[in-house]
Amino acid sequence: MRGSGAPVRTQGPPDGRGTLKDLSRPGRRAYSLPRLDVPETRLPAEHARHGSVGLPEVAERDLVTHYTRLSQLNYGVDTGVYPLGSCSMKYNPKISEAGASLPGFQRAHPRQPDHTVQGSLELMWRLERALCEITGMARATLQPPAGACGELTGLLIMRAHHTKAGNPRRRVLIPDSAHGTNPASVRLSGYEVQPVPSDSRGLVDVSALEKLANEDVAGLMLTNPNTLGLFEEEIQRITEVIHGVGGLVYYDGANLNAILGRCRPGDMGFDIVHINTHKTFATPHGGGGPGAGPVGVSEVLVPFLPAPRVELREDGSFGLETAFPESIGRMHGFLGNFAILVRAYAYVFLHGRDGLKEVADLAVLNANYLAHLLKDAFPMEHPDMPPMHEFVATARALKEETGIRAMDVAKRVIDLGYHPSTVYFPLVVEEALMVEPTETETQEVLDAFAEALLQAHREAHEDPDLLHEAPVTTPVRRLDEARAARHLTLRW
Amino acid sequence: MRGSGAPVRTQGPPDGRGTLKDLSRPGRRAYSLPRLDVPETRLPAEHARHGSVGLPEVAERDLVTHYTRLSQLNYGVDTGVYPLGSCSMKYNPKISEAGASLPGFQRAHPRQPDHTVQGSLELMWRLERALCEITGMARATLQPPAGACGELTGLLIMRAHHTKAGNPRRRVLIPDSAHGTNPASVRLSGYEVQPVPSDSRGLVDVSALEKLANEDVAGLMLTNPNTLGLFEEEIQRITEVIHGVGGLVYYDGANLNAILGRCRPGDMGFDIVHINTHKTFATPHGGGGPGAGPVGVSEVLVPFLPAPRVELREDGSFGLETAFPESIGRMHGFLGNFAILVRAYAYVFLHGRDGLKEVADLAVLNANYLAHLLKDAFPMEHPDMPPMHEFVATARALKEETGIRAMDVAKRVIDLGYHPSTVYFPLVVEEALMVEPTETETQEVLDAFAEALLQAHREAHEDPDLLHEAPVTTPVRRLDEARAARHLTLRW
Amino acid sequence: MRFAPHTDEDVARMLGAIGRSSVDELFDQIPAAVRLDRPLDLPEGVSEMEILADLTELAGRNRSAQDLICFAGGGAYDHYVPAVVWSLAGRSEFYTSYTPYQPELSQGVLQALFEYQSMICELTGLEVSNASLYDGATALAEAVNLARSSRGRDRVLVSGGVDPRYVETLRTYGRGSGYEPEVFEVQGGRGGRPEVGDDVACVIVQHPNAYGLLEPARDLFGQAHAGGARAIQIFDPLSLGVMAPPGDLRADIAVAEGQVLGNHLNHGGPYLGVIATRLDDVRRLPGRIVGETRDVDGRTGYVLTLQAREQHIRREKATSNICTNQTLMAIAATVYLGWLGPQGLEELGRACASKAAYAAERLTEVPGVELLFDDAPFFKEFPLRLPRPAAEVRDALVERGYLAVPLPDADGHALLVAVTERRTREEIDGLATALRAVLA
Amino acid sequence: MRFAPHTDEDVARMLGAIGRSSVDELFDQIPAAVRLDRPLDLPEGVSEMEILADLTELAGRNRSAQDLICFAGGGAYDHYVPAVVWSLAGRSEFYTSYTPYQPELSQGVLQALFEYQSMICELTGLEVSNASLYDGATALAEAVNLARSSRGRDRVLVSGGVDPRYVETLRTYGRGSGYEPEVFEVQGGRGGRPEVGDDVACVIVQHPNAYGLLEPARDLFGQAHAGGARAIQIFDPLSLGVMAPPGDLRADIAVAEGQVLGNHLNHGGPYLGVIATRLDDVRRLPGRIVGETRDVDGRTGYVLTLQAREQHIRREKATSNICTNQTLMAIAATVYLGWLGPQGLEELGRACASKAAYAAERLTEVPGVELLFDDAPFFKEFPLRLPRPAAEVRDALVERGYLAVPLPDADGHALLVAVTERRTREEIDGLATALRAVLA
Numbered sequence A, B: 001m002r003g004s005g006a007p008v009r010t011q012g013p014p015d016g017r018g019t020l021k022d023l024s025r026p027g028r029r030a031y032s033l034p035r036l037d038v039p040e041t042r043l044p045a046e047h048a049r050h051g052s053v054g055l056p057e058v059a060e061r062d063l064v065t066h067y068t069r070l071s072q073l074n075y076g077v078d079t080g081v082y083p084l085g086s087c088s089m090k091y092n093p094k095i096s097e098a099g100a101s102l103p104g105f106q107r108a109h110p111r112q113p114d115h116t117v118q119g120s121l122e123l124m125w126r127l128e129r130a131l132c133e134i135t136g137m138a139r140a141t142l143q144p145p146a147g148a149c150g151e152l153t154g155l156l157i158m159r160a161h162h163t164k165a166g167n168p169r170r171r172v173l174i175p176d177s178a179h180g181t182n183p184a185s186v187r188l189s190g191y192e193v194q195p196v197p198s199d200s201r202g203l204v205d206v207s208a209l210e211k212l213a214n215e216d217v218a219g220l221m222l223t224n225p226n227t228l229g230l231f232e233e234e235i236q237r238i239t240e241v242i243h244g245v246g247g248l249v250y251y252d253g254a255n256l257n258a259i260l261g262r263c264r265p266g267d268m269g270f271d272i273v274h275i276n277t278h279k280t281f282a283t284p285h286g287g288g289g290p291g292a293g294p295v296g297v298s299e300v301l302v303p304f305l306p307a308p309r310v311e312l313r314e315d316g317s318f319g320l321e322t323a324f325p326e327s328i329g330r331m332h333g334f335l336g337n338f339a340i341l342v343r344a345y346a347y348v349f350l351h352g353r354d355g356l357k358e359v360a361d362l363a364v365l366n367a368n369y370l371a372h373l374l375k376d377a378f379p380m381e382h383p384d385m386p387p388m389h390e391f392v393a394t395a396r397a398l399k400e401e402t403g404i405r406a407m408d409v410a411k412r413v414i415d416l417g418y419h420p421s422t423v424y425f426p427l428v429v430e431e432a433l434m435v436e437p438t439e440t441e442t443q444e445v446l447d448a449f450a451e452a453l454l455q456a457h458r459e460a461h462e463d464p465d466l467l468h469e470a471p472v473t474t475p476v477r478r479l480d481e482a483r484a485a486r487h488l489t490l491r492w
Numbered sequence C, D: 001m002r003f004a005p006h007t008d009e010d011v012a013r014m015l016g017a018i019g020r021s022s023v024d025e026l027f028d029q030i031p032a033a034v035r036l037d038r039p040l041d042l043p044e045g046v047s048e049m050e051i052l053a054d055l056t057e058l059a060g061r062n063r064s065a066q067d068l069i070c071f072a073g074g075g076a077y078d079h080y081v082p083a084v085v086w087s088l089a090g091r092s093e094f095y096t097s098y099t100p101y102q103p104e105l106s107q108g109v110l111q112a113l114f115e116y117q118s119m120i121c122e123l124t125g126l127e128v129s130n131a132s133l134y135d136g137a138t139a140l141a142e143a144v145n146l147a148r149s150s151r152g153r154d155r156v157l158v159s160g161g162v163d164p165r166y167v168e169t170l171r172t173y174g175r176g177s178g179y180e181p182e183v184f185e186v187q188g189g190r191g192g193r194p195e196v197g198d199d200v201a202c203v204i205v206q207h208p209n210a211y212g213l214l215e216p217a218r219d220l221f222g223q224a225h226a227g228g229a230r231a232i233q234i235f236d237p238l239s240l241g242v243m244a245p246p247g248d249l250r251a252d253i254a255v256a257e258g259q260v261l262g263n264h265l266n267h268g269g270p271y272l273g274v275i276a277t278r279l280d281d282v283r284r285l286p287g288r289i290v291g292e293t294r295d296v297d298g299r300t301g302y303v304l305t306l307q308a309r310e311q312h313i314r315r316e317k318a319t320s321n322i323c324t325n326q327t328l329m330a331i332a333a334t335v336y337l338g339w340l341g342p343q344g345l346e347e348l349g350r351a352c353a354s355k356a357a358y359a360a361e362r363l364t365e366v367p368g369v370e371l372l373f374d375d376a377p378f379f380k381e382f383p384l385r386l387p388r389p390a391a392e393v394r395d396a397l398v399e400r401g402y403l404a405v406p407l408p409d410a411d412g413h414a415l416l417v418a419v420t421e422r423r424t425r426e427e428i429d430g431l432a433t434a435l436r437a438v439l440a
C-alpha cells in the first residue's frame, strides 16, 4: 500500500493538459456582447492599438472544462484538514459566501453617496465596534486588505505618533521567531529591525528586551500566543518595558483565534492590533487571497487612523468622513476588501459572545490533543509549556536518526491523504513542523492525521524511500524549484 | 501506460470513506435555528413521535467534505465529453443557472395570485410560443416534468381525442428501435403496444406499417431522426398512412437537436410533440434529473391540453386558466419544473433564430465527422444513409474477431480518460455503440475521443486483457450488478 | 450567443474530412416538402448580458417570498434553505452529469442517492425508498399503480382531506390506467369512513391533510387493512421530527412532496417526489433504485439495481414510464437532512407547530375571523373562515406585504395560513394587524 | 451557530487523553490580570437564517448598481461579469485553499496564476507580471518602490491627471519609504511637463487619466526616459483592445486596477492590483511569482519562484511586505480574459468608446452642460462641467434612478460620466433626460 493518496484529481484525458493557450484556435470565442446600439466611434490614431492582443481564443465550454480541471487539481479546506500553522485554515461557513454575494453589496459602487449605501456603512460600523470589543481597542480601520498591510498601517500610525511627539525614533523590536511580514513592514515604515532573542522556554527573553529598550525604540511587534503557539506569560512586563521607554506595542493578530473571549490585546497593554479576518474569522483564503487586515488602536492613537472612516452622525445615519488632519492617509484605493468584511461580520455575529469564546476553547483543545498524540515521534520544541491553538514540533531527532527531513515527512503525509502542516517555520526551530488544526476538525480527523504522521515516522526507519520519493500520488511529484528560478519561465 | 485515466478523484484520506452515517456522532450538529420566539406548543400525544429519527449527526464541515468528495467522484459534462446517444449531453451555459436562481423566480410560491407573478407567467407564455414555432405546433403545455411524462400527456390527449370521436381505439404503433419510455407510456395510457419493424436501411418499414394500420390504431409514436440517428425519409407517407386510418402521430422530441430550424414536426404531419428541454435546450441533467418535457399539439388537440394553462388576457396581462372542460386534467402538482423552463427560455432566446439552426448544423456535422473517424473499426449499423446528430455503430465484428464486447470497449474508454457512449441501445442493434457528440465539442476533442476508441480497438487484438480488466483508473472497478440485485442493500 | 466552438475553418476542415462540400448537404435526407424554407420566427440571438437583463426584468415583475412575507402553503412552503445545500448540490460534477449508467464514473451521484434512500427510510419508518419521482402529486399516482398491481384490485378510495390537486392528478393518470379515484367525505375537515370493499386496492389519506389538520390516520389505515387494501399516506417530511412516522401508523406506502427538503419554491418546480414502501413490494416500485454492491476487487460501490422493473429494460411491462427523475433535488434533500439531523428535525417541527399555534391564536383574535374547524389539531398550517371572500382578502394582504392563499375547494371564504420556522413572532403579529386592517 | 464539531463527550474524551480536567485549564498560562473576567459585550450568537435576514436587510438598504443605472466611474466600473467567471473562480477547491506552499497539492491555483501572468504580459506588452497585488492604488505604491530601488533615485513625479486617491495612497506609503510624491500640473486636463532631474526615480502617468482623458503618454514617457527615470503607467485593462498597450508606449512599469477584469464592484473591494514590468527588474517585483518547472519525473508543473524576493525568506530585505494577496481575483480575471479573448476585448473597448462618445454628445445637448475639457480625447469616461454643484446634481440624479459621481478634485461643478458596454442607448438617453430635468 502506497497510502490512500492525496485527494486531488490526478487523471484526465490528454486534451486537458497544457495551458488555456494550448486550447486556443483562431476565431473561437466564448464572449458575447450586445450589438452596438450607438454610432461607432474610433479613438484617435495615435492612441489606437495596432494588431490584436495575444489572448487565447476558446469557447465557453473549453473555459469550463479547463478551469474545472484546474480546480480539481487543488486541495482546499473543503477537501480536508489543512493544518498550516499560523494560518487558521478553519472551515469557511457557506452562509458567508451567500451573504457577500447579495446584489446590494456586490453591485455597490465605492463612490456612491453615503445616503445610498447606508447598509454597507452600518455593517462596517457594527463590525468595527465588534472588533474593538474583541480586541479591547478604541477604534479600528477596516481599510487594510491583508495582515501585512495592517502591519504597515499600524507602524505608520506608530511613526505618526512619535513624529507628533517630536521624534519618530529609529528602531522596532521584533522577536526572532516573528513572521516575515513583520520585519518587512518595519522596513517599509522607515524603521530598522532589531531582533529580540527568545529564552529557553520559547518566550521573549525579557531581560534581553530590557537591555534593548531605549529612547530609540519606536515600539515592539509581538504575536501572542507567539509563533511557537505559546502564550507570553510575562506579557504585562513586556508591554511595561516598552511603554517605559515611550514606545508602543503592536499586536500581530494572526493568532487571535487562541484567545477570543479569554483575554484581549488591549487589556494586555497593546496599543495597536491587526486582525487577519481570513484566519480568525474564517473568510476564505482564496488560494492566497483576498483577506482583510483591520487595525485597532487605543484611544490616543485614534487621530492617526487612515481615512476615510465610517462615522455615526448625529441624525443616526452613517457617513464616510475624511477630515482628520492627523490621519496617516489612505492605505487602499477605496474602503478595503469590503466583501471580505461582510464575511467576517457574518462569522462574528453568527457566533456571538459565547460562540467566539468556544472557538478559542476548542481550537486550543484540538492543538493540545494533537500535540499529545504526536509527542513521542515529533516532540514540541518547547514542551515545558502547553501550546495554545497551535504548536511547533520538530523532526530534528528523526533527521538525526534517519536523515529524513521535515519536508520528506510532509510530502509523505500528502501520499497518506492529507495536507501537511507548515514546515521550516518559524525559522528559529530546526526541522520545524508548525501545526494548527483549528477548532473545526473532529477528533476522528485529528486521530487519522496524527496516525499519518506516525506512520511516516515509522516508515522513516523502516522504508525511508517511501519518504524520499514522496509524493507519488499527486498530479506532479516534487518540483525542481532551483530550475524554476534558473530558467525563468514566468509566462507562456 | 494504462491510459490517462478517467478524470475523477480516486484518492482521499481513509476518514473520507463510507456514508454520511459513518461520520455520525451523537450530539454533533450542523443546523442552527432561531430561538423559539413564541410559546411552545406540543402536538396531541396520539400524533406525537416517540424517539428520534435515525438521521446522521454531523457538523457542517463534515457535510461539506463528504459531499465535495462525492462530487469529485463523479464525471459530468463540465469534466469532459459525454457522448451518450439519445441524450444530447451538451455544454450547459452557466448564465442559465444564474437566471434560474434570481430570487424573483426562486422564491415564487406556486399558489401566488397571478398579478404577483406576471414575470413568471410571461416567461412561460413566451417560451410556449417559441417552442410552438420551433416544432410547428399550435399550443403547448409546459407541465410535464420530463420526457416520459410528456409522452403520457400526449397519449392521454390522443385517448381524449379518440374518446370524443366515439372510440378510444386500442393500439399504438411503435418502431422496434424505440426508446423504452415509449412502450411504457403507451401501457400507462391504457393502450396496447404494437411494434413496427424496421427495414434494412434502419427506417420504418412502410409497407409493414401500412399492413398494421387500421381503425384499431390510435396512433404512432415516432422519433425522427430515429434512435439510429437516421432521418425517416418517408415521413410524409408515414404520417399519411396513420392519418388515413384516423390515427394521430406522436413525435418523440428526444432528437429535436438534429433538425432545429431545418424542419418541424408539425410540418411533417405530427399531431403531438414532446420536447426534452434537458437535451435540446441544455438544461442540465442533474445526475438523472430534473428535466422538463413540454408537449405541443396541433390546433384540433388544443382543447385537450392539461390545465392550468397560461393565457394572455384581454388587458395584456397573463393568467393561469383552468376552465377547459375537455382538458385531460393535471399532469403535475403545480406548473411543472418551472426553474428548468427558465433555463430553456434562456437557451432558446440566447441562440435565437439563426443560433438554433446553427446548433443543429454543427451537431450533425460533429456526428458525421466522428462516425467517419470510427467507420473502419466500428462501422455504422446502417451505413447507407448518413447519420444526423448521432449514429449507431456496432462492435459486432470486433466481438467476432476477439470476443471483446461493446461494454469492454466502453470501460476501456473510461481508462483512456473519457465518458463512453451509450452501449446496448437501441436493443435492435447487436453490440451497439450509440454516439452523440453534440455540437459543443471541438474537432480536437472528437479526434482525441475517436483515437481512444481506435486504441481500444487495436488493444482488443493485441492486449485484450486491458479491455477485460478495464476500468482500472476509477474509484471502483466493474461492479457486481447481479450481487446488488441478489443481496438487496438499498439503505444503510 | 452560441456555445458551439466551431470556427469557419473548423467547419471547412471537418466537411473536407467527410467529403462534403456544405453543411446543407448533411440535411439532404430531409424531403424537400417538409423542409422549413424560412428562418424560424424567433428574435435574433442575444448576448449573455441581454438575456440576464431580460430575465432580471421578468423576475423583477414577480413579487415572491423575497418581497412578501410568506404564509402561503398548500403543498409548497417557504422553509429556510441553508446555504450549504446548494453550495454542494450545485457542484457541477453533480448537476451536469447524467443518469449513472456508467457506475464507475458516477459513484458520487450513486452514493448520494443511496444515502437519500436511507434517510427516507429513517424518516418514514418504511423499508425501501426509490431514488426520486417527479413531485408529490405524481408520486401519489405511482403509489396507486403500485398498490393496484400489488393487490390485484382496481378501486381507489381517496379521503376528502387530500389536496384537490393530487386528486386531479390521480384523475388524469387514472384515465390511462383505468380507474377513477373515489373521494370519501370527511367530517369537520378530517376522518371519514372509507367503505373498503374487496375490490378496493388502496385508501389514500393525507396526514397532515390539505386543511392542515391531523388525521386519525391509524384508524383509517386500520380500516384499509381490514378491507385488505393498501394504506397510502401523503406525509410532510418536515413533520416527522414531532409526528409519528408513516411506518408507525401502519401505512404501506408513504409519498410526499419533497420540496420542503432543501429545495427552493421555484414557482412550483423542480420539486421532489418521495415514495417509500415495504420491502415485499420493492419489485413494484417505480423509478431508479440504487443498491450497494462490490467491485471485482471487493470494494464497496453503488449501482442502479432491480433495473428489470424499468422501462429501458422491460419496456411496456415496466412498473412505470419514468426515466429522467429529480435526482438533483434528492441530492439537495440528502444534504439538507444531513444538515438538520435528528435534533434539527425535531426542533424545526416544534418551531413550526408552535408558531402555527401562536398564529392561529393571534389571527382568530381578529373580529369575524375563526378557525374553519374548531378544535381540530394541526401541524404547521390551518384554515380560517373569513367574513369576506378569501381571494379578496388575499389580494388586500398582498398590498400590505403578506402572502397567504385561499383554500382551493372551500366555499370561497376560507384562507389557509402556513407558518414555517422562518416566520418570526413579529411577522405573525404583523399579519394579524394587516388582517385586522383589511377586514375593518 | 457554531462550526466546531465537538460534542460534550468529544471534549471530555479529549481532555481525558491529555490529562486535563477542564478546558479552562488550557488557558492557565494567561496571567490572571489580563484575563477577561466577563463575557464579550457582543450579542448572543444567531442562527444562519437570522444572519442572512440581517445581511439581506443591510444589503437592501443599499441602492446599488442593481437598482440604479450606473454611470459611476473614477476607478471602479460596472462592467458585465459573465456567469462563467464566478462559476469557476467560485469553486471551493480554489477559494478555500491557501497560498500554494505545497505545490503538489496546488497545481490548480498555480497554473491559473501562471496563465494570469501570461495574459497580463499579453495585454500590457511587458515582459513579466506578478501574481497579484491588493488593488490599483497599492500596486502603484509598489511600482514606485520598484522604480526607486531599480534607479537608486529618490524623487517621484506624479501627473496631475492621476487619480487623487492614488496620490493620497502614495503619500501615505511614502511617509514610511521616505519620499513625498510631487505632482506636476496638467494643461487642459492632461499632458504637462515633468521636470525630470537626475534625482527623479520615476514619472507616473495615468492613461486614460482620472478625468477619463487620453494622455500624450509616449511623449511623457520619453521625457521620463530622457531624464533617466522609469516611466510608470496606470492603465485600464479593458482599454487595451482598442488602445496602444503600455509596452508600445514605452512604459517601464504598468499598474492597473484589475476590478474591471471579471470582479464585482463589491463596494470597493476585494479588487485586483495588476503590475507588470521589464524582465531585468524581475527580481525587484513585489509579491508572488509563479514559474514553470519540471517534477522529478520530467513533467511540467508550476511553483512559486524567486521567493528570495519575499518577506518569508528575506524578511526586512524583501522587495515588499505583501503576503496574502488577491489570488482569487486574479483567477477570476484569468477566466474573464479567457472569456473575452482578443476579439471580445476589442469589441468591448469599441463599445465603451462609442457609447461614451454618444453619451457625451447627448449630455452636452443639455442646456448649461459642457465638456470640462473641450476637444480632449477620452475612452470610456469623461468630465462634464455643470451649471450647479455636482454633488447636488448627483443626488438629484439618484432620485431619478441614475448614478454618476463628481470629479473629486475639481471645483465642485464637475461630474464624471463613465459608460461601460453594459449601458444601452436607451439608458444613456434616459440619463440625458434626467439631467435635463434636474437642471431645468
Ligand SMILES: Cc1ncc(COP(=O)(O)O)c(C=O)c1O
Pocket (backbone or CB within 6 Å): A086, A087, A146, A147, A148, A149, A179, A181, A182, A223, A227, A252, A254, A255, A276, A291, A293, D322, D323, D324
Ligand atoms: C504571524 C503572522 N503575521 C502576519 C501575517 C501576514 O498576514 P497577511 O498574509 O494577511 O498579509 C501572517 C500570515 O501568514 C502571519 O502568520
Ligand SMILES: Cc1ncc(COP(=O)(O)O)c(C=O)c1O
Pocket (backbone or CB within 6 Å): B086, B087, B146, B147, B148, B149, B179, B181, B182, B223, B227, B252, B254, B255, B276, B291, B292, B293, C322, C323, C324
Ligand atoms: C428517445 C427518447 N425518448 C424519450 C425519452 C424520455 O425522456 P425523459 O428521460 O426526459 O423522461 C428519452 C430519454 O432518454 C429518449 O432518449
